[in-house]
Amino acid sequence: MRGLDANRTLVLVDGHRFVPTSNVGTVDLSLIPTFLVERAEVVTGGASAAWGSDAVAGVVNIILDHKLTGLRGEAQAGISEEGDGYNMKVALGGGTSFADGAGHIILGAEYSYDEGVGDNYTRDWGREEWWFVTNPNFATNGQPARIWTKNVHYASQTPGGLIATGPLRGTAFAPDGTPFQFNFGEVWGDDQIGGDGYGIGSWTGVNIRQPHERV
Known part of the structure; x- marks a missing residue:
């Protein structure tokens, strides 16, 4: 709440502090069976006066249904x-x-x-590799400082390794160790538009939805 960190929002159950479930003192609400919840009360502004620094952002009080029959x-x-x-x-x-x-x-x-769901490359829109690239010459070339475009991937790494600087710049290595000449696209900092390296970007391997099993 209020754009502050989760550890500044106090979570209570029936008016009592709930046991923290992380090393920063936050609470995982999934530990409370939803079938036992009657309502949730949210208090902001002034809550810290009663509950201390844990409640700078506010207090969420989960009220259980004590009359459930x-x-x-x-x-x-x-x-x-x-x-x-x-x-x-x-x-x-x-x-x-x-x-x-x-x-x-x-x-x-x-x-x-x-x-769960895999990374962006499991989706049509993700396979287009839309991403921001930094434009270092925005003051003179008339383009924005950050450009949103597709076909963007890393210009500094490959799965098998890439020499990105020096006299051997552009020497990449296949999974079996065989060297080959890496085709740099239009390089913008650590990223490039086009060229080799498709599939290696900021969201590679980052699941759209994390798998989980909860009891």
Whole structure:
């Protein structure tokens, strides 16, 4: 909230601090079964006065449904139109009173699985390699300082290695170690437009959606 780091937003459950789940004190909300949540309250501005520096950005208070009676269930599954990204989720929650209403117990559990989605090159728009290149001569050539264009990839590395400077500049190595002459495209800093090196860019190997399994 307010553009501040997550560790400046305090997460509470029923008004109590939740156990941090990272080394910077943030909380993973996926640890709270959604079937047990009744509502969420958000407080900003002045929250730090009551809760300290953890709440400079504000406070999120997750209120559980303490009156949940009976069972609630959910099952869902999906897949992307590209045939990947399979995901599924099953959840069950329930509650009951005991001792003539003097007490109430609630339980909830969820299981979800997501195989994730690969990097940009798994998509048509990603295979066009759109990216920004820095224009060092923007003050004189009449073009923007940052140019958004396609067919952009690294001019400084290849999977097998590339000599980028010196008298052997442009000597690249195939996966089996065989040297070959690298074809530099239009070089803009560490990037180039065109030439060899297709598939080696800023988002290579960075998944569009991370795989996960959660219980």
